[in-house]
Amino acid sequence: MALYNFDPTIIREYDIRGIIGETLSTDDATAIGRAFGTIIRRAGGDKVAVGYDGRTSSPGLADALTQGLRASGVTVYGVGRGPTPMLYFAAYTLPVDGGIMITGSHNPGNHNGFKLVQNKQAFFGEQIKEIDRVAKSGNFEEGDGDYIEHPIFDAYIGRLLEEVQFQHSNLKVVWDAGNGAAGEAMTALTSQLPGQHELLFAEIDGTFPNHHPDPTVPENLVDLQRGISANNADLGIAFDGDGDRIGLVDSEGEILWGDQIMLFLAKGVLKDLPGATIIADVKASQVLFDEIEKAGGKPVMWKTGHSHIKSKMIELKAPFAGEMSAHLFFADRYYGYDDALYAAVRVLNILETEGLSLAEFRKSLPKAVNTPEMRFECDDTRKFAVVDEVAARLAEDNADVVSVDGVRVNTADGWWLLRASNTQAVLVARCEASTEEGLVRLQAQLAEQLSKSDVVLPN
Numbered sequence: 001m002a003l004y005n006f007d008p009t010i011i012r013e014y015d016i017r018g019i020i021g022e023t024l025s026t027d028d029a030t031a032i033g034r035a036f037g038t039i040i041r042r043a044g045g046d047k048v049a050v051g052y053d054g055r056t057s058s059p060g061l062a063d064a065l066t067q068g069l070r071a072s073g074v075t076v077y078g079v080g081r082g083p084t085p086m087l088y089f090a091a092y093t094l095p096v097d098g099g100i101m102i103t104g105s106h107n108p109g110n111h112n113g114f115k116l117v118q119n120k121q122a123f124f125g126e127q128i129k130e131i132d133r134v135a136k137s138g139n140f141e142e143g144d145g146d147y148i149e150h151p152i153f154d155a156y157i158g159r160l161l162e163e164v165q166f167q168h169s170n171l172k173v174v175w176d177a178g179n180g181a182a183g184e185a186m187t188a189l190t191s192q193l194p195g196q197h198e199l200l201f202a203e204i205d206g207t208f209p210n211h212h213p214d215p216t217v218p219e220n221l222v223d224l225q226r227g228i229s230a231n232n233a234d235l236g237i238a239f240d241g242d243g244d245r246i247g248l249v250d251s252e253g254e255i256l257w258g259d260q261i262m263l264f265l266a267k268g269v270l271k272d273l274p275g276a277t278i279i280a281d282v283k284a285s286q287v288l289f290d291e292i293e294k295a296g297g298k299p300v301m302w303k304t305g306h307s308h309i310k311s312k313m314i315e316l317k318a319p320f321a322g323e324m325s326a327h328l329f330f331a332d333r334y335y336g337y338d339d340a341l342y343a344a345v346r347v348l349n350i351l352e353t354e355g356l357s358l359a360e361f362r363k364s365l366p367k368a369v370n371t372p373e374m375r376f377e378c379d380d381t382r383k384f385a386v387v388d389e390v391a392a393r394l395a396e397d398n399a400d401v402v403s404v405d406g407v408r409v410n411t412a413d414g415w416w417l418l419r420a421s422n423t424q425a426v427l428v429a430r431c432e433a434s435t436e437e438g439l440v441r442l443q444a445q446l447a448e449q450l451s452k453s454d455v456v457l458p459n
Contacts, residue, residue, distance in 0.1 A: 003138030004031040010113070011132050013422035014124050014307050017104070017113030020057045024112060026064035029102075032114055033068020035134040036100065039127075040118065041073055041141040045097025049077040049150075051087035052102040053181035053242050054204035057112050061102045065114070066147060069100075073143015079152040081204070083182040083243025084115055085339035086156045091117040092335045094150065098123070103181065103242040106214035109207050115242075120335075121314070124307035157188045163333065163345045166352040169195035173348070174227035174236040178213030178220065179205040182243030185341055193348070198231050200224065213240050215247020216325055218255060225253040235351070235358050237344050244306075245326045246340035248347065250358035259284040262322035263291055264361055265343065268350040269320045269332050270297045276332075279312055279321035281305075282405040283373065283430055286415060287366050303405040305422055306338055324373070368414070369439050370432035376455055378427045383420035386427060386453045390418055393449065409445070413438030416446045427455065 006028055010018035016032060018024030040048060048069055052058040058081075066076045079090045084101045091099030098118040104111040116123035134140065173195060177183035183202040190197040200223055201210045211220045215238040224236040228249060238247035248256040256264070259280065266278045270292070278297045280288055281304040292299040302312045306327045313321050319332035327338040334342055351357070378386060391407050400410040406419025406428075414433035421428050429446055433439040447457055 004034075004135040006031070006132060006135060011128060013128070014122075014305055015113050015115045016128060016131070017107070017111065020110050020112055026060055029061040029064035029114075030068040031135045032100075032131060033065040033070075034072050034140045035068075035131040036098070036116065037069040037072025037074040037145070038134050038139075038141040039130060040098050041143070043097070043118070045119075046073060046145070047075045047077065047096040047098075049079050049087060049090040049094055049096045049099040050102070051079045051084075051090065051099070052081055053083070053104065053206075054081060054179070054183070055104050055109060055112055055206035057110075058102045058206070061112060065100060065102065070145035070147060071143070072141045073145050075146040075148065077148050077150045079150055081181065081184075082153055082156070083180075083185055083239075083341065085244055085337065085341065086152060086185065087115075088117060088335070088337040088339070089156045089159065090150075090152045092120050092337075093155070094152070101242070105242045106212070106240040106245070108212075122307035122310045124305075153185070153188070157185060157192075160189055160341055160345055161192055163342065163349070164193065165349045166194060169193070169348075169352060171195040171235070171348065171351060172198070172231055172233040174198045174200065174224055174231055174233045175202075176200040176221075176224045176227070176236065176238040177202050178211060178215075178239065178241065179203060179208050180213035180239055180241040180243065182239040182341060185243065186239065189341060189345075195348075198227060198233065200227055208241075215240055215245065216258065221247060221249055221255060224249050228253055237347070239340050243340050244338040246328060246343050247326060248358060250362055252359050254359065254362060256358060256362060258322065258324040258326035259288045260362065260365065261326055261343075261347075262328065263288050263365070264350065264358070265322070265328060265346055266292055266297060266320055267295050268346065268354075270295045273319055273332060276320070277316050277318040279309060279316065279318050281309060281323040282402070282408050282417060282419065283324040283428075284322075285368055285370065285432055287368050291365070301402060301404055301408075304419065310336060368432050368434060369436055371430055371439070371443065374429040375421075375424075375426040376429065376450065376457065378420075378425060378455055380425045383425065383427055386450075386455060387418060387420050389453045390449045393452065411442065411445070413441050416442045418446065418449070
């Protein structure tokens with residue numbers, strides 16, 4: 001295969017992602033297979049697991065990717081259609097040297113992409129750029145790799161069921177897969193769980209005919225809230241398009257956000273592992289870090305991004321970590337990757353064994369007022385410089401700043417955050433205070449700093 005040039009927009013920090021027919025094609029998939037296969041071969045490996053989600057473009061991309069991998073001398077284990085965590089499970093339990101999941105995650109139906117694993121660890125950053133460099137060089141390994149069809153769905157569901165710690169349940173649970181890739185696994189799992197389970201949109205349909213599969217957006221949880229009310233249910237559980245992020249709604253129809261879900265699960269981990277290190281990303285509420293400390297844990301604030309979090313977990317040997325986006329990572333009794341179906345089982349375990357409701361837990365939390373995640377358009381060539389400029393001004397003012405990922409500024413009112421997105425041409429911000437008046441002051445400080453760096457603020 002000759003040298004190959006990708007559309008530069010598809011090479012991202014954490015994955016490879018594009019728009020079908022515009023920036024991403026089956027030819028790209030073949031080249032990604034050739035390049036990743038070459039990297040695997042040169043590292044001494046020769047086997048890769050491949051899975052795909054329910055988008056209409058995914059089977060074709062899987063075939064093209066497989067051709068590229070095999071042409072580099074790599075044996076492909078085809079594990080079939082399912083959620084991203086099922087591919088991760090394959091990469092951790094099969095005799096393979098890496099894995100690739102074809103998925104557009106929670107993006108629109110005409111988007112798709114590739115999430116990669118090498119030697120049971122996230123493949124990101126400079127590693128993904130190496131795929132681009134190898135493809136551009138055209139210097140691929142050559143070979144005739146085998147193809148082994150190796151469905152892993154039943155083994156994956158069996159592993160999830162191993163975690164269930166209750167044999168009887170009075171819980172009524174509504175589940176919503178949003179027609180995403182977790183639908184069939186959700187159906188298989190709940191058919192063997194104690195309790196009463198009402199399923200919404202379990203059929204995998206890459207056109208997402210009911211609502212978009214992103215549980216961090218409130219409008220996507222309206223059907224789940226209605227289902228909870230109609231069934232007088234105890235809680236609702238939702239998944240994103242590829243099943244690695246979870247959403248929770250309590251019996252009163254209130255949404256628990258990513259950091260609240262993290263805290264609920266972290267307290268469960270700390271009961272079994274007192275003093276454990278718990279990692280959360282820089283966007284999470286201060287309530288999370290304070291409450292983990294009160295529960296006897298060691299909270300660590302770290303960079304946003306599932307690959308960054310996974311790497312930090314390995315470094316610190318942390319049993320649990322999470323992100324505001326509701327990527328949740330269990331190394332406690334599991335493999336350390338983000339699996340929303342597994343997280344759902346852990347949630348149900350705590351509800352059963354502790355006799356606590358999600359609504360009671362939510363109401364017990366210290367009150368804080370905060371903004372949603374705010375995004376300000378900023379060119380890719382400028383966004384990191386803006387954060388550096390803000391950091392320099394804050395240093396001159398001797399501000400209390402945490403700088404693990406952008407700037408998180410602590411004040412008497414609370415905190416505000418500004419960071420550059422790793423995946424989009426935007427600056428990401430968030431503010432949290434103990435009072436509404438304090439929140440207004442924090443937002444004014446953030447706006448002042450953005451204006452000084454000539455960032456256009458929305459009206």
